[in-house]
Amino acid sequence: MLFIYTYHICKNSDLTLLFTLLLFNDKITLVQIERRAKTIMTVEPLYSDDTAPSVPSRSTVFLQGLITFLWWAAWAVLAVFIIVFLTASLALAGVEPLKNQLFTEINPVAVIVSSMSMIIGVGAFLIILKQLRAICQTLVIGDPFVPQNAQRLRIIWIAVAAAEVLRLLSGFFLSSLMTNGIAAQNNTVVSLDLRISVWFLVFAFIIFAEVFREGTRLRQEQKLTV
Numbered sequence: 001m002l003f004i005y006t007y008h009i010c011k012n013s014d015l016t017l018l019f020t021l022l023l024f025n026d027k028i029t030l031v032q033i034e035r036r037a038k039t040i041m042t043v044e045p046l047y048s049d050d051t052a053p054s055v056p057s058r059s060t061v062f063l064q065g066l067i068t069f070l071w072w073a074a075w076a077v078l079a080v081f082i083i084v085f086l087t088a089s090l091a092l093a094g095v096e097p098l099k100n101q102l103f104t105e106i107n108p109v110a111v112i113v114s115s116m117s118m119i120i121g122v123g124a125f126l127i128i129l130k131q132l133r134a135i136c137q138t139l140v141i142g143d144p145f146v147p148q149n150a151q152r153l154r155i156i157w158i159a160v161a162a163a164e165v166l167r168l169l170s171g172f173f174l175s176s177l178m179t180n181g182i183a184a185q186n187n188t189v190v191s192l193d194l195r196i197s198v199w200f201l202v203f204a205f206i207i208f209a210e211v212f213r214e215g216t217r218l219r220q221e222q223k224l225t226v
Helices: 002-007 014-025 030-038 058-093 096-102 108-141 146-181 197-223
Strands: none
Touching: 058 096, 058 108, 058 197, 146 197
16 A cells, blocks of 8 residues: 555656665655655645536526526515405405405405415425525535435425415315305305325425435445445
């Protein structure tokens, strides 16, 4: 090992003396050889640096741009539904101008429940986008198999499942309003439907999270082994 290291740092024929010292002097140490080599040449690193960030692909750059656009668009939509929720709440509280002008044909309670459902859904969407932005950042660095990505995927499927459950609850509440005649003025028919595709997506994200977690664990074990 000592001879290999000396051969790596000594690429100049003027350093033949170091090879001679290594071959005929068993007491010479690696530190002494490196110190003598540094006085007449620049010592190159024994191993190249593999931690340098890789150049992101076009698809990664596109995904980053798309996520950024959706991020700000979602904030705009969230602001709109917050305004609708506050307006309906004021109308329900008895503000006559709002109630007489905006809610003549629609019950404010239905608007409050619908806007609250949308606020929760957009909030869950923002949580998902935040996790996806962090995952794309690891793709840019060139190291996606990190423990944090498994946790981010877990947060994504929890957010999707929670948003779907809250959607079902709000739909059930609106259906109750329709049945009891409270929101009979609203012509919109609200149905309580179970979206199988959403729960299949939740199931897929659960699998992806476990795959990332196991892949990260195996990678860490491989690093320790090497």
